[in-house]
Amino acid sequence: MNVLKTLPHQGQTLAHGPFEVTETIHVCARRCEDDRGRLITMRQPEVTQILMPRRQVGYDVMTSIGLRRFLEAKQREEIQTDLQNEYGFTLSTGQISKLSGQFLEYLEALHVARAPALAQALAKDGGWPLHIDATGEDGRGTLFAAYAGWRGWVLGAWKIPTERADAILPRLMRTADLFGDPCAIMRDLGKAVIEAAQDFVAKRGLQIPILGCHFHFLRDVGKDLLTKWHNELRALFSRFHVTRRLGTLVRDVGRGLGIKIDQAREGVRQWLCGPVDNLQLPDGPEGIAVVRALAQWCLDFRHDGNKQGFPFDQPYLDFYQRCSRALRAVEAHLWAPWSDTQVRGALERLHGALEPIRSELPFQQPVSILKERVELLDELRRALRLHVKPEPGSTQSPDNQVAELRDIKAEIEGFTARLRERRPERGPAQRTREAIDIVVDHLDRHGPSLWGHEVALVTSDRKAVRLVARTNLILERFWHVMKHHERRRSGRKVLSYDFENLPAAAALAYNLTRPDYVEILCGTLDQLAPAFAELDAERRRVRPPDAQPALPAGSGDVERAAADNALHDDVGTDDIVTTASASMPVEDRPIFRAKAMDARVSRAVASRAPRWSSP
DSSP: OEEEEEEEEEEEETTTEEEEEEEEEEEOTTOOBOTTSOBOEEOOHHHHTTBOTTOSBBHHHHHHHHHHHHTSOOOHHHHHHHHHHHHSOOOOHHHHHHHHHHHHHHHHHHHHHTHHHHHHHHHHTTOOEEEEEEEEETTEEEEEEEEETTTTEEEEEEEOSSSOHHHHHHHHHHHHHHHOOOSEEEEOSOHHHHHHHHHHHHHHTOOOOEEEOHHHHHHHHHHHHHHHHHHHHHHHHHHTTHHHHHHHHHHHHHHHHGGGHHHHHHHHHHHHTSOTTOOOOOSHHHHHHHHHHHHHHHHTGGGGSOSOOTTTSOHHHHHHHHHHHHHHHHHHHHHSOOOOHHHHHHHHHHHHHHTHHHHOGGGHHHHHHHHHHHHHHHHHHHHHTOOSSOOTTOOOOHHHHHHHHHHHHHHHHHHHHHHHHHSOOSSSOHHHHHHHHHHHHHHHHHGGGGOOOEEEEEOSSOEEEEEOOSSSHHHHHHHHHHHHHHHHHHOOSOOHHHHHHSOTTHHHHGGGGOHHHHHHHTSSGGGHHHHHHHHHHHHHTTSOTTTOOSSOTTOOOOOOOOGGGOOOOOOSOHHHHHHHHHHOOGGGHHHHTSHHHHHHHHHHHHTTOOOOOOO
C-alpha cells in the first residue's frame, strides 16, 4: 500500500471533546481500480470508527442527540445547553436538527440489518401477532405502523398518503419479508385496513385469524348510536345560549366582587360546611359568590365523565343533567327566606339561564333518546366486559383469560339473540328499532372477526396456547405517548405540521426503551454509536468511500423530514372548553368540585320546591 494523501480533520466527540487529527489515506501499490474505475483506497480505522462520513462530529454525538430528541422529547435549545454544560462544545440548532434526522436514518438501517436476529427472537416465542394501525393529525402526516404485540416492538413505520389498502399492503408484505409471517393480525374496523389484511393473508397463503379490535368495535357502535342526537343536544345548548349565559354570569359576578372575591370564596367554604338542610343563602358578597359557584358547578360537567372520550363519555348529556339538577336547586333557594335583593337577583339570573332546558320542548327528545341508547351501549359493553382504561395490575392467568374469552363470546351471542327478540316489528317504537338495528348490524358484519384470539404456539421445546390481545389499545397507547412527546418538544397542541414533517422512523426510536430489543440490536445503548459506525464500515468494504452513502443499501423506505424546520374523539366541544377555561379559575375549583357542593345541590333537589316563575 502506498500513501495517497493526508487529510487534516477537526472533530468533536463526547469521548474526546474538540480535537484535531491528521488522517493518512492509503492506495493499492498497483493502483487497482474498482468496477467503476475508481482507485481502491483504505482509510484509518481509528478515524472512521469515531467520526461520521463527511462530518466533523462523532457517532456518539449524533446518538446522544437522537436519544435526547426522541426518547426524552427535548427541544433543540435544551439539547444545545446539555452538550455545552456536559461536554463543553456547542452545536447550532440547525446542526442538531440535521443530526437528529440522521440518527433516525442510521437507526432504521440498523433495524433492517438486525432483522434476521429479531425475526429469530420472534420465532423463538412461537410466533408473533401483528398489530396494525395508522395515526395523524387533522388528516395530515398519516403514519402507519406494524407492531409485534407480545414483544412490544415496532417492526416498521411508514408515511402513507392516506389510509388506503393499496398503500398499506406493500408495507405488510415488507414486514413479513423481514421478520417472517405473523400468527395473527389485530386491526381496527376501517375498510382499507380490513381489505389490506385480507389481501395480505391471501397473497402469503396464510391460515391465520384476522381479528377486529373490540375497543374500536364498541366505539363504532357507540358513535353510530349517539352522534346524531348528541350533536343535536349540543346545538340546542348553543341555540338557547345556555353555555354563554352561564359563562357571562360567572364573569360578571366575579368582576362585580372585585377585591372582595377572596373574602367571598371563604364565605362559600363556610356555607358549604354548614347544615345541609339550610336552603337559605348568605347575604352580601358571600351569597352572590354561592350563586357564582352554582353556575361554575354546571359548567364543570366534564368532571362527571371518565376521561374516556366520546361515545363512552357523553358530555352534553352530563351537561343537561347538571343543569336540570341546578335548576331545581335554584328554585329551592328562591323559595327559601331571603333578605338581600342582590343575592335574589343573581339567583333569578341563574334561573333564567337554566330555565330553557325545561321550558323548551326540543331538549326533551334528544335527551330521552340519548338515555335509552346509552343504556343499550352499556349493555353491549357489559357483555364485552371491556374496560377502556383497565385497573393497574389487573392481570389473569392464561387459562383464566381463555375461559373468560369463551364466556364473553357466549354472552355476546346471548345478547344478540335477546336484541332480536326485543326488536319491535311494528308500532310507534321506530327509534327503538333503529337503535337495535344499528347494534345488530355491527354484530352481523364484524362478529366473525371478534373471536379467534387463541393461538397455538409450537416451539422447539413446548406446545402452548397464547392469547392475542382483544384490542388494539397497545398501539393506541403508543400513539398517545408519541404525540405527548411531540407536544412537549414542539410546544404545540395541534400536531398537524409536526406529523407532516416527522420522519416515519421516529416510531422505531421507541423500541430503544425495550431491553430485549436493544440487546439484539446493539447489546446496550452505550454500544449504539459503535453499531452505527460498523454500518458504515461494512458499507466501505463493498464500495469506495468517495462513492458511498452514509447508510447501507436496503435500509427501507426512509421518510426524511425537513428537520431543520423544526394520541379522543370528543364531538364539537370548542365552545364549552373556551367558556369553561375563562369562567373557572384554578382558585375556584376546590369550591365547586367539593363533595359538599354536590350534596347541597342534591338536598335542594330533594326538597321538591315548586317551580319558580320570574315576576
